[in-house]
Amino acid sequence: xxxVASNERSADIGPHRGEIFAKxxxxxxxxxxxxxxxxxAARAALSDCRLCAxxxxxxxxxxxxxxCHAGAEARVFSAQAEVSDELELIPTFAVxxxxxxxxxxxxxTGGPSWNPRLGxxxxxxxLAEQAKAALARGARTVMILGGEPTVHLPTALEIVxxxxxxxxxxWKTNAHGSAxxxxxxxxxxxxxxxxxxxxxxxxxxxxxxxxxxxxxxRENLLWANGHSELIVRHLLMPGHVDCCWRPVAEWLAAxxxxxxVNLRSGFWPAWFAGRHPELRxxxxxxxxxxxxxxxxxxxxxLIG
Amino acid sequence: MKQDTDRPxxxxxxxxxxELLILPDGKILVHxxxxxxxxxxxxxxxxxEQINSRLPPPASRLTKP
Numbered sequence: 001x002x003x004v005a006s007n008e009r010s011a012d013i014g015p016h017r018g019e020i021f022a023k024x025x026x027x028x029x030x031x032x033x034x035x036x037x038x039x040x041a042a043r044a045a046l047s048d049c050r051l052c053a054x055x056x057x058x059x060x061x062x063x064x065x066x067x068c069h070a071g072a073e074a075r076v077f078s079a080q081a082e083v084s085d086e087l088e089l090i091p092t093f094a095v096x097x098x099x100x101x102x103x104x105x106x107x108x109t110g111g112p113s114w115n116p117r118l119g120x121x122x123x124x125x126x127l128a129e130q131a132k133a134a135l136a137r138g139a140r141t142v143m144i145l146g147g148e149p150t151v152h153l154p155t156a157l158e159i160v161x162x163x164x165x166x167x168x169x170x171w172k173t174n175a176h177g178s179a180x181x182x183x184x185x186x187x188x189x190x191x192x193x194x195x196x197x198x199x200x201x202x203x204x205x206x207x208x209x210x211x212x213x214x215x216x217x218r219e220n221l222l223w224a225n226g227h228s229e230l231i232v233r234h235l236l237m238p239g240h241v242d243c244c245w246r247p248v249a250e251w252l253a254a255x256x257x258x259x260x261v262n263l264r265s266g267f268w269p270a271w272f273a274g275r276h277p278e279l280r281x282x283x284x285x286x287x288x289x290x291x292x293x294x295x296x297x298x299x300x301x302l303i304g
Numbered sequence: 305m306k307q308d309t310d311r312p313x314x315x316x317x318x319x320x321x322x323e324l325l326i327l328p329d330g331k332i333l334v335h336x337x338x339x340x341x342x343x344x345x346x347x348x349x350x351x352x353e354q355i356n357s358r359l360p361p362p363a364s365r366l367t368k369p
Contacts, residue, residue: 080320083358084337090358091339108335138360266333268325282327304357 031188032161038184039157046072051153051181052101053216068148070099070116074155077112077119077147079127081134085143086231086262087304089170089191092141093134095127095159100147102174103209104197106237106279110271113147122155128162135167143193145172150181160188171228175220176210182223192224193231199247203240207276221256231260231303236291237267239278245291253298260303263295 045051046060056066065071078096085092096109099116112118131142142163149156150173160169171189175196196217198204204213224230234248245263252261265288273279295302322341325333334345337358345355 078321078336080336080338082336083339083342084334087357091360094336268333268335282331282333 031165032163035157035161035188038188039154039161042157042184043072043154045180045184046154050178052148052150053176053178053212054101055178068099068101068116068151069114070151072154074098074122074152075112075116075119076122076127077109079130081137081139085170086193086260089141089143089193091134091139092143092170093131093139094143094145094172095131097122097144097146097149097152097155099151100174101151101176101210102148105207105272105275106267106270108268108270109147116147116151124158124162127159131163131167135164141168141170141191143170143172144189148174148176150174150177153181153184157184157188173220175217175224176213177220182220182227186227189228191229191231192227193233194221194224195233195235196221196248196252197235197244199240199244203244207237207279218251218255221259225256225259230256231262232256233262233264235264235267236283236288237279238281238283238287241287241290241294246294249294249298249300253300257299258301261295261300262303263291263300265291 042051043061047062049056049058049060049066052068054067056068058064058066060066060070060072063071075098076095077098078094080094081091082094083090083092085094096112096119098112098119100107100113103114104110107113131139135142144156144159146152149171156171163169168191169189170191170193171185172193173195175194177185194217198207198213201212201214204210221230221232232252234245236245249261252259265283267279267283269280269282292302320338320340321336322338323335325335327333332345334341339359342355342358345352346359349355
């Protein structure tokens, strides 16, 4: 059996190819101009960085680093056309920026996600040309991801400004951004592709070293649902069906009942997953079946 | 663990990168699946719906990086 799977970039397969671009935050002609303006504002905000919910308040322009360890300049560790993501988004030209504000021990891109100095310097002109070429060859979307792109919001917005006005843009995020970041990004992306990883704060703290996770991610998801198309991803982790998936599913059913949900069963025990005994394996068929039954019972709008 | 920050991790322009994890039970997990790699996997298992659904009709496939 071949399964398209990874910790944060994979998708199980479903038949849906919905109309995801019905809601556009801004008319395309305005996007590049606004993106340039907001990129400048976002770069200025690095002097007292509160782009993610950690709100470190460090001066990244002056060489200080917060919990993400990121400086002022972004690096890119992958930029290529891929078909791993949701069917309605692929093929996508995926641009992965190094650095992340979370420390998920099971991260499948742990090296460049935890170390923002990995990867190559970003050459905006070359990247834009690569994206345009991919779009010309049939890519349906351009996806900005990480790591976590929120920590490099200035660069992400500069990329947006350099892309064709009519390109369909996807913001792939851990949904741990701040209100300030949301304001800067409002209307820039057609789709928010957001992770809801942990169903409780204890698992979030233990596995990703992030406090107050549930409140923050819910706040971001509710906002995103009102400002763009939203697809929520949950990576099913071995041993975490009842503590993580069930509360995530119940909250989505109660608060975002129509939202598209991608329940991903291809957990890959990568990076430091071995620190946690339950994460030293893939998810079992029984766990996957239980998780899908929970989704069915709650009538979630599962996609692949 | 010290990371090597001098070695670029971005593939050379024109190259593509996918990753595989092959499990003892024969299950294959794929990360960063590219279209050429999906086509290779299709040859290994032509009946795999999970791969087939990710491949557009042959005439419109992306073949260049």
